[in-house]
Amino acid sequence: MALRVALGLLKWTPNIVLMKIAGQEVLSEKIKRLAAQFFIRQLGNGTQSPIYDQNCRPSIKLIKKDEVLMANLFADLDTSTDHIIAFPDTLFSRNNVCEIHLSDFSFQNKAHPDFLIKDLFEEAVSKEFYDYHIIATDASKSYSFTSIAGISNLQSFVYRIHPINSIFTAEALAICEALDELSVPDKNLLLLTDSYSVLQALKCLTIKSPKVIHRLAGKIFVRKNFNQKICLVWTPGHSLIHWNEKADLLAKTVTESHPLIEWIASEDIISYFQTISLQKRNHSFQNSKYQEFIGDIPTMLTLTPWLKNRREDIIIAGLLTRMIITPALLHRFGLHNNPRCQICNRDNNIEHIILFCSKYSNHRSILCAKLNFDLQLC
Secondary structure, eight states: OHHHHHHTOOTTSOHHHHHHHHTOOOHHHHHHHHHHHHHHHHHHHGGGSTTBOTTSSBOOOOOHHHHHHHHHHHHHHTOOGGGEEOOOSSOOOGGGSOEEESSSSGGGOTTSOHHHHHHHHHHHHHHHSTTEEEEEEEEEEOSSOEEEEEEESSOEEEEEEOTTSOHHHHHHHHHHHHHHHTOOTTSEEEEEESOHHHHHHHHTOOTTSOHHHHHHHHHHHHHTTTOSOEEEEEOOTTSSOHHHHHHHHHHHTOOTTSOEEOOEEHHHHHHHHHHHHHHHHHHHHHTSHHHHHHOOOOOHHHHGGGOOSHHHHHHHHHHHHTOSOOHHHHHHTTOOSOOBOTTTOSBOSHHIIIIIOGGGHHHHHHHHHHHTOOGGGO
16 A cells, blocks of 8 residues: 555556566565565674574574575575674774775876876885785676685685675675785785775774675784784776786686685675565566556666656656556446547557547647657657
8 A cells, every 4th residue: 555655556556566666575575585684684693693692502493484484595595504704703893904095096096097007006016015915806706607816926716606795795705815815924915906895894894884894804803913014905997907907817717616615695695585586576577467568667766867756756657557547447447438539439548648649649749849759760
């Protein structure tokens, strides 16, 4: 009922059409998703979650139905709850994180041409980081694989990670793995990444930050005991910086034979399940009789930037769903005797009124002239 009121649609608008234009999930699927989402989020909170007791053991037990639901969800993902990235046992404040440079150097200005960025980068490294051990990381996400890579003068790595991990998660995991595998004890570390968003999230670390960022902060805190300084620097991607190019190329060379790191972000699982739920709604609509009658319709959210007020929202929603009151529509529900146009003798529906009815030909011509639109081309 609330959706009908919000969209201004008639009470006989079919539920599946209502859900499609509102961009909402089927309610039963949404309830299941929200229940699973709550539990997944608590797993991501780790020992900081109230579902764990003082001995770090789960203090609640799922009922059989929910237990089966969760088991099926993770079976579909080919993973387990043990691989969810959780809060570290000790949370860290942003004050404990290392130096992070997002815009402190001239080469970090993307407005510069690539050759200048390259020269400015090399100059900055030679002046500011001449005694640092340099590590570059990158991540790649394609239809086939999601991968992470890291490289230094001494060694490199490349791994596959779970494909539903976002590129944000992948970039953060790449830095985590680089700290573990490529660090050199007792030397200053300079880590280069082209992920501005990861470094920004790390710099603005809060309790609400993604779990993978807390994991990265924890890795840095531990690594500080072995290295003098740790510095993270954002480098513009695809700007001829050879460290970036090497890491990028390495990440894209991943194949099925490369080892798999099974860590997966709870935020990405939740996002994945929401996408699947919306896909189920779209599938239901496409398989319904309304798909042929109405055609594929966008959600109102995608049209909002072009609509000025609620009146326009209601009119457009009615037009898209073919639920503007017309004689033909009223006849479908037994509320009008004649569905035919008295002038044209055709079904008097919204398509006929807007596109064909001779009664409105003058209005139609004026509108087409204003829009610089030729109906004959349709």
